[in-house]
Structures are given as C-alpha cells and as structure tokens.
Amino acid sequence: MxxxxxxxxxxxxxxxxxxxxxxxxxxxxxxxxxxxxxxxxxxxxxxxxxxxxxxxxxxxxxxxxxxxxxxxxxxxxxxxxxxxxxxxxxxxxxxxxxxxxxxxxxxxxxxxxxxxxxxxxxxxxxxxxxxNAYIREQLRTIESLSLSAEERYYTFLQKYPLAAERITQKQIASYLGITPEFLSAIKTNKQKNNES
Missing domain, CATH: 2.60.120.10 (Jelly Rolls)
Structure with a gap:
C-alpha cells in the first residue's frame, strides 16, 4: 500500500x-x-x-x-x-x-x-x-441558516471544485438540503447568466 x-x-x-x-x-x-x-x-x-x-x-x-x-x-x-x-x-x-x-x-x-x-x-x-471538523460543521450550519440555496451551491462549488464533477446532482442536492429539480433550475439559471 x-x-x-x-x-x-x-x-x-x-x-x-x-x-x-x-x-x-x-x-x-x-x-x-x-x-x-x-x-x-x-x-x-x-x-x-x-x-x-x-x-x-x-x-x-x-x-x-x-x-x-x-x-x-x-x-x-x-x-x-x-x-x-x-x-x-x-x-x-x-x-x-x-x-x-x-x-x-x-x-x-x-x-x-x-x-x-x-x-x-x-x-x-x-x-x-x-x-477543524467542528469548525467546518459550524460554518456549514450557519451557511444553511443564512444563505440562499443558490449561494450554498456556489459555496459548495468553491469549496469542492473537483468533487462537483464526480458526484451526482441528486447527492449534491441532498447535501445542500434541496431537491435535484431545484438544483437543476439553479444550474440552468447560472448557465443563462454566464451566456448573457
């Protein structure tokens, strides 16, 4: 090993x-x-x-x-x-x-x-x-209380850029506490904003 x-x-x-x-x-x-x-x-x-x-x-x-x-x-x-x-x-x-x-x-x-x-x-x-784990969890709890679902998704992408490519949309949504459909809408909206 x-x-x-x-x-x-x-x-x-x-x-x-x-x-x-x-x-x-x-x-x-x-x-x-x-x-x-x-x-x-x-x-x-x-x-x-x-x-x-x-x-x-x-x-x-x-x-x-x-x-x-x-x-x-x-x-x-x-x-x-x-x-x-x-x-x-x-x-x-x-x-x-x-x-x-x-x-x-x-x-x-x-x-x-x-x-x-x-x-x-x-x-x-x-x-x-x-x-460090306790700090991470405390920050995550505060983010879930203070940030919108869209902001939580962008924070997730910043923290785990490599993970986002290897994890399903359903699993990311369950981490963020939203439905896969809502996450899909956030991603579609992000794409439209990038194109304009």
Missing part, C-alpha cells in the same frame, strides 16, 4: 520519527472499495475511522421514510467516520459508501487508543482534526 499521502497528512500537524511512523502505519488496514460499496451502515457498530487514499466517499443519514440526507463527502487526503459513534463505540447513525472505486486506510478505535498510549503526540493530531 502507498502510505505517502497519509504520512504527509499527519506531518501537517505533528512530526514523527521513523520508528513512530512505522508503528502508526503498522496499525492501518487497507480496504479497496467498489462503487456503491459500504464501509459503514446505519445501526452497525462503528469500529473504524478511514483515511481516503483514492476515490470519493459519502456519509449520509437515511430517515425512516427512506429519504437520504448527505452529511459529508470525503475526497483523497480526508478522514471520514461517524465520529460520535466511533468515539463512543455506538451503533452508527450514518451510512458511508464509496461513490466510485476507492481505497481507504482504516484505523480501529482500539488501535487509536493504543496509538495515544504509544505515541502521545497523536492526541494533538486528532484534537486538531476534530477541531
């Missing part, structure tokens, strides 16, 4: 020596995913956090009526899990699926706890990662 991407990801926040790097990498398990394959299903015990090496993953909530609400997308160099359920070892509230052929490196909760003991600086790394 190619570990260079995850090593660079870690190095953004903490410095590891060769022994610490080797130990960390020894705890990871590589998983190859086919398109639409699930790495976590709602109500299943959430045992791993995953680092995306290639491909695109999506975390979504499925309500009792069968409506999907996308919570997040994960591209290469991103981490993804159902964080509340992973940390507390509870049944998942989210489902996580591969939107295309993908590869992830997974770390179990037991191995993460062992990592904190053996290489304490990883507590700093995951604290920073969780702070």
């Amino acid at each position: 190619d570990e260079s991407l995850i090593v660079k990801n870690i190095a953004r926040h903490i410095s590891l020596n060769d022994k610490e790097t080797s130990y960390f990498l020894s705890l990871l398990k590589e998983k190859k995913l086919q398109k639409r394959e699930l790495i976590l299903k709602q109500q299943q015990l959430c045992k791993e956090i995953s680092f995306v090496q290639s491909g695109v993953l999506r975390a979504f909530y499925l309500d009792p009526a069968g409506k999907e609400s996308t919570v997040m997308f994960a591209l290469p160099d991103w981490w993804i899990t159902d964080m509340y359920c992973f940390i507390n070892q509870k049944p998942a509230m989210l489902t996580i699926e591969a939107l295309e052929e993908s590869s992830v490196l997974q770390l179990t909760k037991d191995n993460l706890d062992e990592l904190y003991t053996q290489v304490p600086k990883f507590e700093k790394f995951f604290r920073i990662m969780m702070q």
